[in-house]
Amino acid sequence: MSKVVNWGVLGAANFARQHMAPAIHGADGARFAALATSSLEKAAPFQAFAPDIEVFTDYDAMLASDSIVAVYIPLPNHLHVEWALKAIKAGKHVLCEKPIAMKADQIDALIKARDDSGLVVQEAYMILHHPQWQRAQEIVDSGEIGALRHVQGTFTFDNRADTGNIRNRPETGGGALPDIGVYTYGSTRFITGAEPTEITSAHLEYDGGIDSYAHVTGKFGGVTFSLLNSMRMANRQRMEFHGEKGVLALTAPFNANVFGEARLTVETTGGVVREERFAGVQQYKLQVENFSALVRGDRVDYPGSLEFAKGTQAMIDMVYAAAK
Known part of the structure; x- marks a missing residue:
């Protein structure tokens, strides 16, 4: 090495x-x-x-x-x-x-x-380093679930009692969208390989100066989406990609091993269900190893980029603008 x-x-x-x-x-x-x-x-x-x-x-x-x-x-x-x-x-x-x-x-x-x-x-x-997401991209790109038409995503938890948390403080850049919207929005961009073309609705609720609830709908061209993020709701994580021939669903899509075991399921129109499990995969460790390999010159590819991060932030900026 x-x-x-x-x-x-x-x-x-x-x-x-x-x-x-x-x-x-x-x-x-x-x-x-x-x-x-x-x-x-x-x-x-x-x-x-x-x-x-x-x-x-x-x-x-x-x-x-x-x-x-x-x-x-x-x-x-x-x-x-x-x-x-x-x-x-x-x-x-x-x-x-x-x-x-x-x-x-x-x-x-x-x-x-x-x-x-x-x-x-x-x-x-870190989620782009997890094989669950790499496999999800392969499945959608393969056409197994047909043409993608809709994305449904949820990432919620409740930290209202932790008033000193930086996520609950506007002066430190808190809010649901900066903290967890990056996951539902960024993963949708990753799978679709596209950018949002329209925000059709943006319902945001504020608590103590930070957005604590955000339900947003819109379009990635011909793909519609409905994404929910909140820091004032029961703990929930799930992403679904609904195609013309089937549905791909990811459990524990963001906090693998913490929220639960990372799994994906594929259900087709005929009712056939396939489940793939990713027990024990450590996405943070994979992220560090991939970054270190890039630093050493041992690899030239890396999941994500600053340009990708800018695209996700641009989507968040669009949502804030639409909510006003």
Whole structure:
């Protein structure tokens, strides 16, 4: 194997502690080498599974370290562009949590910085690394369910009690669409290979200054869609792709192994049902391994791109505009 990529994590976010830092630590070809946090107390849970990590109490100090090759950014949404640009300027490859920006046009600066530097810069859109979604794309493209006509998607959970959560704070870029709309919208774009041509309805409800409920319908050319996202409803995840000959459905499409086992089913007009299971697949680990391989030059393809992220954010921007 080529040289192992040394990773630094910029910020001691709960999501980093629970998912991405362990994924970096356990990924082939990657090493969780450093953590930047203003609180040494927050570093302790990371050191529990990676005792050899170097802890920086200053973000810029970690970016200045020659030992760090790639940086993962799990900061609040409104800080993503700023710190991604700083990391690129410091010569680091960047994997930044979604949404990588709050507006589509903000991603242009990241694309330019990527192209000027030659560094790898990606949004952490981990579902495209999961074989469940790669298989779903194959099934739709194969014509097994016939011409795709409608997409039905749901991603909801209830965090109203967690008032301090950055998802519930407008000043940190909170809201259902930035947090989970990227999944229903981005996955629809991924499967259709198209961009939305019309938003026919956009019903948004607000709570404490953030959109807590969004039911949106529209069209991708000849494909209609109905997508529901909420942070004030019972926990639910499901995506369905309805064709002229059958229906493809994905269970646990976004939080595989957390919400449940990743499965897909195909039901045709004749009632034939096929189920495919993806037990235990670790999409965060796959994401880190694919990114690290891209950094090393061991692969040239990568699921998603900054341009793909910009397309999803542009769709979110369309929805906000339609809701007004």
